[in-house]
Amino acid sequence: MVLKAIQTSTRPIVREHISSISIGVVVSAGKMDRAVKVRVAGQQWHKKFRKSYASPNTHVVADPNNSLVEGDVVRIESGNRCSKTIRHVVHSIVAPFGSPATDRPPVLSQKERLDLRIKEKLLKDVRSATRGRQVSKVRLDMAKKRGYKIPSLEEAFRNVTLVETEEKASENDSIGAEVHEEQAGQVETAKERRREKGTETAEEKEVKE
Structure with a gap:
């Protein structure tokens, strides 16, 4: 019954997840293959002082073509789970740092x-x-x-x-x-074995004399 429902359904091959887009800065790139760390600005409300403080969030973001470098301002999209720790993917480059985006592998x-x-x-x-x-x-x-x-x-x-x-x-x-x-x-040098046996080389005898 379940297989028949799957076969006759019009749903896509892969599930489409609800996603959101945010802007952040690449703080680490090149240390992982096809993945970077992006810091997204945020705020946290303090109850006692009744004031908002800066509280950025850092996400591990999928970069399929290794297009990003440290310092890039990028737009990332959530809802794309690639592994246990990666749930975001690069959407586009807002402001490249260093070499222009046209000289890099394209973002998918x-x-x-x-x-x-x-x-x-x-x-x-x-x-x-x-x-x-x-x-x-x-x-x-x-x-x-x-x-x-x-x-x-x-x-x-x-x-x-x-x-x-x-x-x-x-x-x-x-x-x-x-x-x-x-x-x-277990490996011993010839010199250590001679010392254990008490034998000396001709050079060592000359030095003592």
Whole structure:
């Protein structure tokens, strides 16, 4: 019954969230991939003094093309959850700092961001459909009827394979580092071994004489 309702419904492939737009300043850029920190001005009311004080809020904002630099005045849009900590996305650049906006990678428009979300959703549905998830199969059929391009299995699992390979490589590096630290205490120089045995080299004997 639920699958039939999904199949016959006219709702979009991805859910559209209620959003709001605010203006802020980029205070940190280049430290995270495709993400920046933006400070938005705000005020807080003090009950005792009955006065408003400055109380800015800092948000982690998605920057899909790494278009922003520190000092940019930007317009950000809420309601775009990209991860556990990112719920805002860059809407436009109000006043660039340093190099002009035309010399940087373009900021994605609302339509481009929607197309990117649909593409990521379909990639996830292809992976879920291979495991037998019926809702994903119905959504793929609905997307196909609406004219969306359905990704292949190779495209759907390409990023997953890359992530698994990187994780295995990092695990091997950490294991190798631990083994090296354990072996570091066992390695002794020839000079230390001679001192333990009480033997001296010809140069050390000459110095004593």
